[in-house]
Amino acid sequence: MAIEVNGKVFETDEEGYLADITQWEPGVADIMSKEDDLTLTDEHWEIINFLREYYEEYQIAPAVRVLTKAVGKKMGKDKGTSKYLYALFPYGPGKQACRYAGLPKPTGCV
Amino acid sequence: MSTTKKFMYVNRKAPYGTIYAWEALEVVLIGAAFEQDVTLAFVDDGIYQLIGGQDTSGLEMKNFSPTYSALGDYDVKKIYVEKESLEERGLSIDDLQHLTWEDEDEDYAEKDSIQVVTRAEMADLFADSDVMFNF
Numbered sequence: 001m002a003i004e005v006n007g008k009v010f011e012t013d014e015e016g017y018l019a020d021i022t023q024w025e026p027g028v029a030d031i032m033s034k035e036d037d038l039t040l041t042d043e044h045w046e047i048i049n050f051l052r053e054y055y056e057e058y059q060i061a062p063a064v065r066v067l068t069k070a071v072g073k074k075m076g077k078d079k080g081t082s083k084y085l086y087a088l089f090p091y092g093p094g095k096q097a098c099r100y101a102g103l104p105k106p107t108g109c110v
Numbered sequence: 111m112s113t114t115k116k117f118m119y120v121n122r123k124a125p126y127g128t129i130y131a132w133e134a135l136e137v138v139l140i141g142a143a144f145e146q147d148v149t150l151a152f153v154d155d156g157i158y159q160l161i162g163g164q165d166t167s168g169l170e171m172k173n174f175s176p177t178y179s180a181l182g183d184y185d186v187k188k189i190y191v192e193k194e195s196l197e198e199r200g201l202s203i204d205d206l207q208h209l210t211w212e213d214e215d216e217d218y219a220e221k222d223s224i225q226v227v228t229r230a231e232m233a234d235l236f237a238d239s240d241v242m243f244n245f
Binding site: 057058059060062063065066069070073107 | 136139140142172173174176177180184218
């Protein structure tokens with residue numbers, strides 16, 4: 001499978017995750033979210049960018065529980081809740097936000 | 111509510127010659143999501159997994175050593191390294207990565223995760239666990 005962003009083609013796996021994380025650019029998240037009928041706000045980008053930083057540091061996409069805790073520590077307790085994150089990413093903050101961020105599916109996500 | 115079991119993951123192999131080390135790490139991260147009592151042991155060549163400053167560029171393999179630093183986020187706080195295995199390879203704990211976890215009850219104080227134990231102490235830890243995974 002593949003998606004097209006501004007004339008550039010990006011390979012994806014069968015679940016829609018980017019095949020090569022190094023290819024990612026913000027337009028990828030825009031196209032993917034459009035397909036889900038979602039408009040990305042600054043709050044969405046805050047999480048997407050956080051996930052990319054997490055991957056950069058640890059080389060894994062965090063499990064939802066770990067993401068929730070880490071977001072709470074970095075951005076404040078009111079954002080570090082599964083309610084807040086699921087409101088932004090209704091298909092699951094792990095799966096959906098990681099996909100937009102170009103990361104692989106979170107380890108332990110079934 | 112199910113009862114918590116003591117899971118012991120034993121790492122015996124060097125990180126990049128086989129897939130065991132990376133697979134073990136993934137299993138640990140998955141298992142930790144189920145909030146079990148998780149302990150990691152590094153013995154024999156397994157201690158090479160924790161060596162600091164790894165560079166895999168010549169191997170064309172992903173350097174997954176930074177992922178060990180995420181274990182604290184997954185509430186994995188007990189990492190035991192066998193003293194004899196270090197000595198047999200001319201290594202000390204200073205050659206290993208510094209792994210920590212944050213204690214939420216003490217204002218996120220950073221605490222060391224790695225402890226060096228003797229072979230005899232390691233045997234006691236094995237005997238005390240409910241489930242063992244060998245990699």
